[in-house]
Amino acid sequence: MSAITTDAAASDLAAEIDNLAGFRPRLRVRDLSVAFQTTGGLRPIVQDVSFDLYPGQCVAIVGESGSGKSVTARTVVGLTGRGARVSAGELSLHGRDVSGLSDRQWQGIRGKEVGFILQDALVSLDPLRPVGAEIAESLRLHGWGDAAARSTKVIELLTSVGVPKPELRARQRPDQLSGGLRQRALIASALALAPDVVIADEPTTALDVTVQAQVLELLEESKRRGASIILISHDLSVVAQLADHILVMKDGRVVEQGAAADLLAAPREAYTRALIAAVPSEDTRGGSLSPAGAALLEAAPPAREVHDEVVLSARDVVKHFRSSDGSVTTAVDSVSFDLHRGETLGIVGESGSGKSTTGRIALALEQADAGTVTLLGQPWSSLPEPRRRALRSRISVVSQDPLSSFDPRWNVERILVDALQRGVFPSASARAERIRELLDQVGLPHAVLRRFPLRLSGGQRQRIAIARALAEAPDIIVLDEAVSALDVTIQAQILDLLVVLQRQHGLSYLFISHDLGVIAHLSHRVLVMKDGVVVESGTPDDIFHRPQEPYTRELIASIPVFDPRPAQEQNA
Amino acid sequence: MTATIAPAAPRPTASARLLQLPWDLFAALTATAVFALAALWPALLATQGPFAMDLANTLAPPSSAHWFGTDESGRDLYSRVIYGTAASLGVGIGAAVVSLTLAVILGSLAALGNRPTAAAVGWLLEVAFAFPALLLSLLLIAVLGPSILTLILAVGIGTAPGYARMVRGQILSARGAPYVEAAVALGHSRGRILRQHILPNSLRPLVAVFALSIGQSIVWASSLSFLGLGIAPPAPEWGALLDAGRGYITVAGWLTVIPGLVIVLLALTTTTLGRHLQSILEKGEK
Numbered sequence: 001m002s003a004i005t006t007d008a009a010a011s012d013l014a015a016e017i018d019n020l021a022g023f024r025p026r027l028r029v030r031d032l033s034v035a036f037q038t039t040g041g042l043r044p045i046v047q048d049v050s051f052d053l054y055p056g057q058c059v060a061i062v063g064e065s066g067s068g069k070s071v072t073a074r075t076v077v078g079l080t081g082r083g084a085r086v087s088a089g090e091l092s093l094h095g096r097d098v099s100g101l102s103d104r105q106w107q108g109i110r111g112k113e114v115g116f117i118l119q120d121a122l123v124s125l126d127p128l129r130p131v132g133a134e135i136a137e138s139l140r141l142h143g144w145g146d147a148a149a150r151s152t153k154v155i156e157l158l159t160s161v162g163v164p165k166p167e168l169r170a171r172q173r174p175d176q177l178s179g180g181l182r183q184r185a186l187i188a189s190a191l192a193l194a195p196d197v198v199i200a201d202e203p204t205t206a207l208d209v210t211v212q213a214q215v216l217e218l219l220e221e222s223k224r225r226g227a228s229i230i231l232i233s234h235d236l237s238v239v240a241q242l243a244d245h246i247l248v249m250k251d252g253r254v255v256e257q258g259a260a261a262d263l264l265a266a267p268r269e270a271y272t273r274a275l276i277a278a279v280p281s282e283d284t285r286g287g288s289l290s291p292a293g294a295a296l297l298e299a300a301p302p303a304r305e306v307h308d309e310v311v312l313s314a315r316d317v318v319k320h321f322r323s324s325d326g327s328v329t330t331a332v333d334s335v336s337f338d339l340h341r342g343e344t345l346g347i348v349g350e351s352g353s354g355k356s357t358t359g360r361i362a363l364a365l366e367q368a369d370a371g372t373v374t375l376l377g378q379p380w381s382s383l384p385e386p387r388r389r390a391l392r393s394r395i396s397v398v399s400q401d402p403l404s405s406f407d408p409r410w411n412v413e414r415i416l417v418d419a420l421q422r423g424v425f426p427s428a429s430a431r432a433e434r435i436r437e438l439l440d441q442v443g444l445p446h447a448v449l450r451r452f453p454l455r456l457s458g459g460q461r462q463r464i465a466i467a468r469a470l471a472e473a474p475d476i477i478v479l480d481e482a483v484s485a486l487d488v489t490i491q492a493q494i495l496d497l498l499v500v501l502q503r504q505h506g507l508s509y510l511f512i513s514h515d516l517g518v519i520a521h522l523s524h525r526v527l528v529m530k531d532g533v534v535v536e537s538g539t540p541d542d543i544f545h546r547p548q549e550p551y552t553r554e555l556i557a558s559i560p561v562f563d564p565r566p567a568q569e570q571n572a
Numbered sequence: 573m574t575a576t577i578a579p580a581a582p583r584p585t586a587s588a589r590l591l592q593l594p595w596d597l598f599a600a601l602t603a604t605a606v607f608a609l610a611a612l613w614p615a616l617l618a619t620q621g622p623f624a625m626d627l628a629n630t631l632a633p634p635s636s637a638h639w640f641g642t643d644e645s646g647r648d649l650y651s652r653v654i655y656g657t658a659a660s661l662g663v664g665i666g667a668a669v670v671s672l673t674l675a676v677i678l679g680s681l682a683a684l685g686n687r688p689t690a691a692a693v694g695w696l697l698e699v700a701f702a703f704p705a706l707l708l709s710l711l712l713i714a715v716l717g718p719s720i721l722t723l724i725l726a727v728g729i730g731t732a733p734g735y736a737r738m739v740r741g742q743i744l745s746a747r748g749a750p751y752v753e754a755a756v757a758l759g760h761s762r763g764r765i766l767r768q769h770i771l772p773n774s775l776r777p778l779v780a781v782f783a784l785s786i787g788q789s790i791v792w793a794s795s796l797s798f799l800g801l802g803i804a805p806p807a808p809e810w811g812a813l814l815d816a817g818r819g820y821i822t823v824a825g826w827l828t829v830i831p832g833l834v835i836v837l838l839a840l841t842t843t844t845l846g847r848h849l850q851s852i853l854e855k856g857e858k
Contacts, residue, residue: 391759409753
């Protein structure tokens, strides 16, 4: 920017020109560091972060959990929290130093000059208050208009974020709205006073892909109107849609930053490259997503042909649920599929599509109202549970939240030993040997045996869950959103591990996910579900390139375009 | 920013660790030791026998000779309180055992029984819970006649429905836990899942509840004794002491105030222990 520093008048003039041209940053952050006081002393969370946020621009902060991205964003709006030590070379909003502001002063700024959109609208909105009142509240706090004007404005705002029937929705409480509507209401309340800086912390993480596309469109729209956005996300494909400038954070430090197009196309740092390479998509199929996975895949036996043998077969499965008010919903409606040996059958759909219920029926954890499921050519769904037990070792499960699937009183050793059949491993030494073998297979050190799952990381827990699923050498594993809660690099490792295990053991996967990229990466065949019905099925190639049904097309069109071609080439 | 790093502290010795305890836990542990000693070996703490009369020295206020004063027959109140510990504590523990045993049986039936059983037990619990515990106790005493055993049963049965409902809730929530489903998916039998997962996870919180319920039972038993329905005088049970002092409340208030305070102290002690036990168990889960 301006290099004129000798003449005060000239400098003022330069500043004026900058301002007119929109070149003066709305938010300027220099050497921001945040540390938290813990029992073990002062712990640095964010170190030396610098960036500028210009009008009509989006700065994205990308990183995995614990990278300090959220703390950075919260700190620039004075929401760091208790026990935090903030220091910064410069922290200015609209040219005003805001580093020493009191909570009260911040309250005047937040909402009016800075809007804040959080990840989970259900938690962020008052559960007992109609969303309209919630939005009007932020207007009232900043003394905007009178009550009548505010309620008109609320309807206007809800309309502007694409909420249908805004008069009705304004009177409803958050729990009466769908996830997408809730998130839009939250965005409406953040944008109520047209703040020119918007901070969006994982705004689409909990949303279905079609809703995500709508939310991104809204943010894009407010950017076009001149708002500056700080977007915090772990999802590079979301970031690629919106960001003009990207900061990649790891362990509290900025690893790399630069213009979005340059950074995604030609990342300089190994970590950024790994982050980009870890994003699963149709193009990554057959390849590795993580650096460690590459070596594993190399060592693993080559991909086998999918056998003709059908290991799991569902025919016209129907499941109804009766809710407490007596209404009946059809969760699964005449679903049929065959899962072959060594095959990954991906079931993709949005929340409420019946994909999880289908998985639970396949596992015979849920009884279908009609239709049959056969396992290895034998009756399965029709058997009473005691007779099913003998076959249970052939099919196992890995769920989204491994922690809750472990008895909280048990350590890893107990969890794994419990999964072994006494008949197959009669002696304690045989069992001890087997669980160590399982840990080797999932790439965990033996020291983990003494630990409790609560003390392990998300990736480690998921590896334990996979080890448990492998314990009885099953033919089939049902994976229900098994990687959805993981960071992208951890997700990449787990996906690589799943591919390796499949090749080693000839496993068949029923892989249930809302994430089209993951499905595309892993599946040999894909079922697309909507409202309990299989809308379309086929190879990933068919589904992703030649979708026949309108819904599938809509779904595919909603996938954020992420095409860091050069990064792929570097990785290959 | 400078971070100060504390030098590694030497391993604290046993006595140092004892001093690091929260003060309320320390006090509760001390009080427990005193109560236990009084219950098991009262002669060690008492200054004289519980029934030794001194008719020349009746209704004497607390003094260095009689720390808690004397009653209408000149009996030393301090010694009577000490000798009454065994009965009061016994009733408290006994009633807690009866109460929680019933609660576990009924609560398990209501949660795990077949449909008619669960419905019947559930209904019984709702009715019993709505029925005032005091009335239930009075009914039992009326039928069985006042004795220490009746007192234990009356208090135990009277407080059981509340705990039974808690047990039922615990079991229902453990039964719906994802780890139970994971065990089903592993092909484990119902009995094994019940034994390995559901019962341990749902009954563990009862350890703390047990300690809490001792204090509550003592208060209950004392109320019944105070009504003249518990242990008959001149036995030095605390509730009975309260009752006996009632006639002299205007001239010798200490006869009611001091046993009352001791009951409060014991209830506080077990409650404090129970709360700490609870928080230790909850921490153990993390």
